[in-house]
Amino acid sequence: MHFVVCLKQVPDTSEVRIDPITNTLMREGVPSIINPYDAHALEEAMRLKEKVGGKVTIVSMGPPQAKEALKKAMSYGADRAILLSDRAFGGSDSLATAYILSSALKKIHETEPIDLVFAGKEAIDGDTAQTGPGIAQRLGFAQLTYVIKVKELTDKNVTVVRKTESGRQVVQAQLPALLTVEKELNDLRYATLPNMMKAAGYEPEMWNVKSLPFDLTQMGLKGSPTSVSRIFAPPGRDGGEIMDGTKDPTGTAASVVTKIFQQNILMVNPLAKGGNLQ
Amino acid sequence: MENFDVIVVGGGPAGLSAALSAAKAGMKTVVIERGDYPGTKNVMGGILYTKATDMVVPEFWKEAPLERPIIEQRIAMLSGDESIMAGYRDPAWGVEPFNAHSILRVKFDSWLAKQAEKAGVLILTETLVEDLLYQDDRVVGVRTGRAEGDLGAKVVIIAEGVNNFLAVKAGLAKPLKPQAVAVTVKEVIALPKEKIEDRFCLDEGQGATIELYGDSTAGLMGVGFIYTNKESISIGVGAILDPMIRNNWTPNDLLENLKSKPYVKRLLQGGETKEYLAHLIPEGGYTSVPKLHRQGVLVVGDTAMLMNSLNREGSNLAMISGKIAGEVAAQTIKTGDVSDQAMTVYETRLRDSFVLKDLHHYRHMGMFFEKNEHLLKTYPKLLSQAAKMYLSADGTPKKARQKEIIKMAFEHRSKLGLIKDVYGAWRALL
Numbered sequence: 102m103h104f105v106v107c108l109k110q111v112p113d114t115s116e117v118r119i120d121p122i123t124n125t126l127m128r129e130g131v132p133s134i135i136n137p138y139d140a141h142a143l144e145e146a147m148r149l150k151e152k153v154g155g156k157v158t159i160v161s162m163g164p165p166q167a168k169e170a171l172k173k174a175m176s177y178g179a180d181r182a183i184l185l186s187d188r189a190f191g192g193s194d195s196l197a198t199a200y201i202l203s204s205a206l207k208k209i210h211e212t213e214p215i216d217l218v219f220a221g222k223e224a225i226d227g228d229t230a231q232t233g234p235g236i237a238q239r240l241g242f243a244q245l246t247y248v249i250k251v252k253e254l255t256d257k258n259v260t261v262v263r264k265t266e267s268g269r270q271v272v273q274a275q276l277p278a279l280l281t282v283e284k285e286l287n288d289l290r291y292a293t294l295p296n297m298m299k300a301a302g303y304e305p306e307m308w309n310v311k312s313l314p315f316d317l318t319q320m321g322l323k324g325s326p327t328s329v330s331r332i333f334a335p336p337g338r339d340g341g342e343i344m345d346g347t348k349d350p351t352g353t354a355a356s357v358v359t360k361i362f363q364q365n366i367l368m369v370n371p372l373a374k375g376g377n378l379q
Numbered sequence: 380m381e382n383f384d385v386i387v388v389g390g391g392p393a394g395l396s397a398a399l400s401a402a403k404a405g406m407k408t409v410v411i412e413r414g415d416y417p418g419t420k421n422v423m424g425g426i427l428y429t430k431a432t433d434m435v436v437p438e439f440w441k442e443a444p445l446e447r448p449i450i451e452q453r454i455a456m457l458s459g460d461e462s463i464m465a466g467y468r469d470p471a472w473g474v475e476p477f478n479a480h481s482i483l484r485v486k487f488d489s490w491l492a493k494q495a496e497k498a499g500v501l502i503l504t505e506t507l508v509e510d511l512l513y514q515d516d517r518v519v520g521v522r523t524g525r526a527e528g529d530l531g532a533k534v535v536i537i538a539e540g541v542n543n544f545l546a547v548k549a550g551l552a553k554p555l556k557p558q559a560v561a562v563t564v565k566e567v568i569a570l571p572k573e574k575i576e577d578r579f580c581l582d583e584g585q586g587a588t589i590e591l592y593g594d595s596t597a598g599l600m601g602v603g604f605i606y607t608n609k610e611s612i613s614i615g616v617g618a619i620l621d622p623m624i625r626n627n628w629t630p631n632d633l634l635e636n637l638k639s640k641p642y643v644k645r646l647l648q649g650g651e652t653k654e655y656l657a658h659l660i661p662e663g664g665y666t667s668v669p670k671l672h673r674q675g676v677l678v679v680g681d682t683a684m685l686m687n688s689l690n691r692e693g694s695n696l697a698m699i700s701g702k703i704a705g706e707v708a709a710q711t712i713k714t715g716d717v718s719d720q721a722m723t724v725y726e727t728r729l730r731d732s733f734v735l736k737d738l739h740h741y742r743h744m745g746m747f748f749e750k751n752e753h754l755l756k757t758y759p760k761l762l763s764q765a766a767k768m769y770l771s772a773d774g775t776p777k778k779a780r781q782k783e784i785i786k787m788a789f790e791h792r793s794k795l796g797l798i799k800d801v802y803g804a805w806r807a808l809l
Contacts, residue, residue: 132415293526294506298381301501 102155102254103213104146106179107202107220107236108139110163110170114225119334126332135170138221142282144289146219147178149254156180156213159305160205162190162198168305176292176300183209187309189317194325195227199235201320204313206240210277217259218279222247233281243274246281382531383407385708386521387538388508388545390417393680393697393704394538395491396435400705401536402498406712408705409501409530410492411508411523418488420540422658423694424565425606425613426588427487429477431695435702436494444490446481446608447586448473451579455642457594457603458763462642473585481586481606481613483567511535511549511676518549518675534675534708534717538701541659541681543669551678552669557624559663561601561688563617564630566638568650572610578646579607590691591616593759595637599623600755603637604691605646612647614638617660630657660693661686665742671729672722677704687737689744696734703728744807754800761791 112131120127135143146157159174161167162185171182185205193201209215218237223230230246237244250262252271259278263270264285292300310317318324342360346353361367385401387394390412402408414420426449432439450473453466472478492502503523512520512529520531539545541560546552572583579587586607595603601618616637618628637643661667661684668684671677679685680697687696707725711717729735765784775783792800 291525294503294523294528294530295381297503297506297525298501301503 102149102153102216104150104155104157105206105209105215105218106139106143106146106157106159106174107218107233108143108159108161108170108174109136109221109224110134110161110167111136111224111226117226119332124332124334133166133170135173136221136224136226138223138225138282138284140174140221140289141284141286142219142221142280143174143177143179144287145251145280145282146217147290148287149217149251153254155216158183158209158213160202160209161185162193162201164191165307171305172300172303175303175305176297177290178292178296182303182305183308184305185308185312189310189315189321192322192325193320194327195229195231195235196326197320197324199232199239200324201315202232203236203239204315205308206236208313210240214277216276217254218242218277220279220281222281222283230281233279237279240277240279243278244281245272245274245278248280248282249285251280251286380520380529380531382520383409384532384712385409385534385536385705386411386530386532387536388521389538389540389680389682390414390492390502390504391421391488391538391540391680391697392491392694393682393701394536395488395495396698396701397536397538397677397679397705397708398500398701399435399491399495399498400702401708402495402500402705404706404709404713406705406709408499409503409532410495411506411521411530412502412504413507414504416489416504417492417502418485421484421488422563422565422656423484424563424604424615424691425481425483425608426479426691426694427482428479428692428695431698433476435698436491440475440477440480442490444482444486446483447581447584448477449479449481449586449588449606450581451585451587453587453589455589455591455595456759456762457591457640457642458759459594460641461763461767462640463759463763463766470582470585473582481588481608483608483613508539508545511545516674518673532675533712534677536701536704536708537676537678537682538680538697539682541661543682546669546678546682549673549676551671551673551676552682552684555659555661556663557620559619559661559667559684561617561619561660561662562623562630562657563615563660564634564655564657565613565615566634566652567608567611567613567654567656568647569611569653570647570650574649575607575610575612581607591637591640591643593755595640595643596755597626597628597633597636598756599626599628599633601633602688602691603643605643611653612650614643614647615656619662620659660688662688664688664744665735665738668735668738671726672719674719674722675717677708677722677725679704685734685738687741689741690737692737696737699732699734700729703732741807751800751803754804757791758800761788 110133113134116131118127150157157179159179159182165186171184175182220233234244245261247264248261249264253260258273260273264283344353384406385408387398387410390410394410398408398410450470451468456463507524508521509524510522511518512522522529537546543552547554589605591603596618599618599622603616606613616633661681663684671683679700685696685700686693711721768784
């Protein structure tokens with residue numbers, strides 16, 4: 102089977118901060134990592150490959166330094182990695198990105214038919230969760246989002262467990278299909294030393310805007326209907342008031358209760374029976 | 380199992396220098412680093428000496444990520460809220476060939492790793508070397524913590540840093556003792572560059588260092604430091620572990636104590652702490668240097684306890700030891716003899732260089748301060764009282780004032796005691 106993993110290099114958002122004055126991301130010195138959800142997508146593809154045989158191809162779009170993320174992904178045992186990198190791709194939003202990636206997948210599909218596409222449920226730098234579904238739509242593949250378990254994979258179908266707001270859903274789809282995955286899907290492996298050595302010497306294939314018959318109007322800033330009007334950091338919260346409860350616990354408790362009601366944090370329901378504060 | 384000529388364990392200044400020189404001599408070389416990338420686990424005060432680095436990467440200053448060339452070095456003796464200062468400033472240190480630069484290890488080491496990669500070194504990260512690999516009594520490679528994790532080599536260079544697990548396992552070194560190791564904590568505090576240059580009286584881009592003695596370490600054997608970076612200040616304090624434990628000081632308390640000193644506080648005012656780092660420093664000196672080689676193995680840098688604490692030199696000793704080790708590894712591999720006997724060339728070359736000469740020169744120092752802990756408490760106080768008496772204009776005739784100062788000095792320390800201290804210090808330091 103041919104598994105394709107869509108993977109993005111992202112800044113480690115746990116270390117990104119927002120400049121309080123300019124409201125822009127302070128990216129200097131922030132390390133780049135494989136989007137954590139995508140790492141789990143890759144892990145699942147690797148596990149299925151080990152189970153049923155086949156090949157894992159990684160596809161990513163990003164600046165040339167995203168090669169590092171692909172090399173790292175190769176160290177987990179993937180077979181091929183392609184980086185779509187071109188100035189013309191820069192500034193693409195999720196709509197344009199889905200167009201670019203799906204075009205690349207179509208080309209791969211022509212020579213090596215794809216059975217399953219894996220992607221993370223979202224990227225931690227954008228949180229849109231749109232690119233995966235956008236690719237599935239364009240390829241005409243079934244899309245199964247928020248996957249927490251791959252129950253069964255046959256030549257024709259894939260059965261997964263989805264996480265929804267109200268519970269769990271077990272869904273089956275025909276292949277080819279695209280899955281976007283949650284972190285609880287699996288535990289990541291450590292690369293073996295031979296795979297690390299192989300990855301260290303591996304150069305990902307570089308595809309640019311000329312590698313495919315791209316429609317230039319559907320990419321970059323021009324092809325991206327999303328516009329960011331403003332970025333701001335939510336205001337910091339005040340420290341609050343701390344009262345000493347050691348000397349007079351009863352009195353302190355009473356004044357806490359009074360303050361809560363005075364400031365309308367809680368209200369007494371006038372209809373409730375026995376709803377007094379004695 | 381893949382085979383290399385040289386395996387270097389650890390991607391710090393010593394390890395990377397070793398790998399660079401081995402690769403330059405045509406050796407198939409790999410560096411195995413446990414951090415995400417070289418630099419992430421590496422900590423030092425933050426001063427890089429030009430000469431030693433130049434020997435490893437010629438004219439590195441043209442490309443390397445450096446902070447500021449150091450043109451002024453101050454020494455401050457703190458006593459309570461008072462301080463006595465001395466310093467040396469030479470603007471010529473601000474231009475080629477320089478003397479030293481402040482650096483941030485994370486940036487510099489990842490750059491140094493790139494130079495090694497350019498020379499053909501393979502760098503494997505996030506991988507821990509758990510043991511050497513033996514065939515009978517011969518070292519033939521290393522065992523890493525990864526699956527199928529054995530790698531073969533003709534020579535293994537141990538550059539694992541101050542935590543010398545591997546060197547101990549290999550029977551070359553002894554476990555660290557709290558008397559022979561200092562713990563240093565450091566903060567990197569962000570400040571706009573104009574503020575830094577104003578506060579330290581620097582021209583644009585220039586840097587300064589301050590070493591702080593006396594109350595900077597609350598009387599413990601150790602030293603505080605302040606180094607200027609481009610847009611931040613590195614401030615730290617280190618003290619020998621054993622007296623710290625005995626006196627119930629935590630590293631963090633020591634740093635907060637230093638930061639609260641009026642002189643220091645003013646320099647840091649308005650800054651925002653960006654990083655907090657801690658590191659052990661081998662302070663055992665000459666007598667703590669382990670066995671530096673055996674068949675197929677060389678020991679470099681902090682693992683070899685190559686650290687001159689008086690002149691706060693460590694990274695340069697590490698880099699030079701690494702460079703020599705890489706060369707010796709290549710030379711012995713080429714002649715086909717990596718026996719313990721052949722490896723002695725490494726030790727001989729270290730002895731002929733400033734690395735072991737300096738360590739040998741200061742061999743009594745640790746013992747001297749260990750036996751004379753009072754020096755760090757008595758003298759800063761005595762000196763600052765003397766300075767205060769001398770400089771206070773309160774109508775006392777100067778002749779009488781001088782007598783008072785001498786009397787005060789002898790109240791703190793007997794004549795004999797003073798002579799003993801001076802003689803002892805002279806023996807230990809000069």
